[in-house]
Amino acid sequence: QQQVKQSPQSLIVQKGGISIINCAYENTAFDYFPWYQQFPGKGPALLIAIRPDVSEKKEGRFTISFNKSAKQFSLHIMDSQPGDSATYFCAAPTGNQGGKLIFGQGTELSVKP
Amino acid sequence: DAGVIQSPRHEVTEMGQEVTLRCKPISGHNSLFWYRQTMMRGLELLIYFNNNVPIDDSGMPEDRFSAKMPNASFSTLKIQPSEPRDSAVYFCASSFIVYGTSEQETQYFGPGTRLLVL
Numbered sequence: 001q002q003q004v005k006q007s008p009q010s011l012i013v014q015k016g017g018i019s020i021i022n023c024a025y026e027n028t029a030f031d032y033f034p035w036y037q038q039f040p041g042k043g044p045a046l047l048i049a050i051r052p053d054v055s056e057k058k059e060g061r062f063t064i065s066f067n068k069s070a071k072q073f074s075l076h077i078m079d080s081q082p083g084d085s086a087t088y089f090c091a092a093p094t095g096n097q098g099g100k101l102i103f104g105q106g107t108e109l110s111v112k113p
Numbered sequence: 114d115a116g117v118i119q120s121p122r123h124e125v126t127e128m129g130q131e132v133t134l135r136c137k138p139i140s141g142h143n144s145l146f147w148y149r150q151t152m153m154r155g156l157e158l159l160i161y162f163n164n165n166v167p168i169d170d171s172g173m174p175e176d177r178f179s180a181k182m183p184n185a186s187f188s189t190l191k192i193q194p195s196e197p198r199d200s201a202v203y204f205c206a207s208s209f210i211v212y213g214t215s216e217q218e219t220q221y222f223g224p225g226t227r228l229l230v231l
Binding site: 036041043044045046049093095100102104105106 | 144155161168169204206208210217218219222223224225
């Protein structure tokens, strides 16, 4: 079964630092790679996503970098803040039809003040 | 919009009992997903409906699990009989997807139902 491998499992960063989370995927029918953010007691929510026509996407302090040849993509959080403390999931499309995602195992980020 | 609504938010039951989880997707969305989240297995897709039709139920663990979507605004996930290993947080998510195309759209998750089977 297709897998998405996410690392690290947990990450501690000082306020103002850069948080980097990596994901590797297997073959996909489509190029669409979202990152979801989950706070304790809440459902995951889309943070940022990248589509096939670009290798990098930036939204505020959050950037996705995409390396198609290596089948890897990563999330960079610049100037990390305590409010960014959450669990982050990468995901990749699976199957031959649209809609279905497979999620990474998650990275628990803690930003220390 | 109220977002995806799930009920109950918490459920404690005893082994062998029937459990029914409910979900109301976002109005206008045509796709609905049921996920299970545990520490050991992460976020797993159980079943995916498109236009009320089950498209992929390969993630449903066994016959004890069943899901229905009688109309565009309501879905249930039923576990009968429940077992302690079913304890998890169950999420419902909805989206608008044109099935059969390469379009990928945001999935909107509900707050989840935390299930504990004793």
